[in-house]
Amino acid sequence: MNDSVETVIAEVEKLYGKKNQTIDWNSWMWNDHVKVVARFAEEISTREGCNVEQCILAAYLHDIAFAWMRKDNPACDEESLKTARKILTQAGVAPKEVALIVDKIIAPHGMTGDIPTLKEALVLSTADAMAHFMTDFYLTLCRERYLFENASLEDYKAWVTAKIERDMHRKIHFEPERRLAKPQYEALKILFGNKRG
Numbered sequence: 001m002n003d004s005v006e007t008v009i010a011e012v013e014k015l016y017g018k019k020n021q022t023i024d025w026n027s028w029m030w031n032d033h034v035k036v037v038a039r040f041a042e043e044i045s046t047r048e049g050c051n052v053e054q055c056i057l058a059a060y061l062h063d064i065a066f067a068w069m070r071k072d073n074p075a076c077d078e079e080s081l082k083t084a085r086k087i088l089t090q091a092g093v094a095p096k097e098v099a100l101i102v103d104k105i106i107a108p109h110g111m112t113g114d115i116p117t118l119k120e121a122l123v124l125s126t127a128d129a130m131a132h133f134m135t136d137f138y139l140t141l142c143r144e145r146y147l148f149e150n151a152s153l154e155d156y157k158a159w160v161t162a163k164i165e166r167d168m169h170r171k172i173h174f175e176p177e178r179r180l181a182k183p184q185y186e187a188l189k190i191l192f193g194n195k196r197g
């Protein structure tokens, strides 16, 4: 791994090492989300013959503002992109590559718009969705009532049900991962689809 990648990882770890005033989950985010996304990103990008370094950098920096901001803050996405740009630049990544990683790989990873053609963007999106399926992501969010402090369990179940569909059908772009996620997807669909009494 080159120096820039190591510098970026250290910087991101430092940010998640701080106390998050909006939700006390930075240690979980770092260990059980960010690092899991990075592992999937490395594995998939290697197998698919993509630029592995760009995928790893994007994985560590995706949604970096979650380390200190809530997801429902309208400034959160822009703050993540701005911080990613700053950290990459400070780590010595060339301006053209910074723009590619931030604007073409990180920015579309939610897959809410058109599906990007750049394969590295598909890798990050897949890795992110896999981290949701293959960890206790949905249980952790439920336990913390993150974004659902004033909502009912039924609201949370409806949100999860929609999110697992989006993750499975819009964010995962490779067959091996689709196969791996399938049992988790089916289990979550049953669990969160269960009605009361």
Ligand SMILES: [Fe+2]
Pocket (backbone or CB within 6 Å): 033, 037, 062, 063, 128
């Ligand atoms: Fe993520």
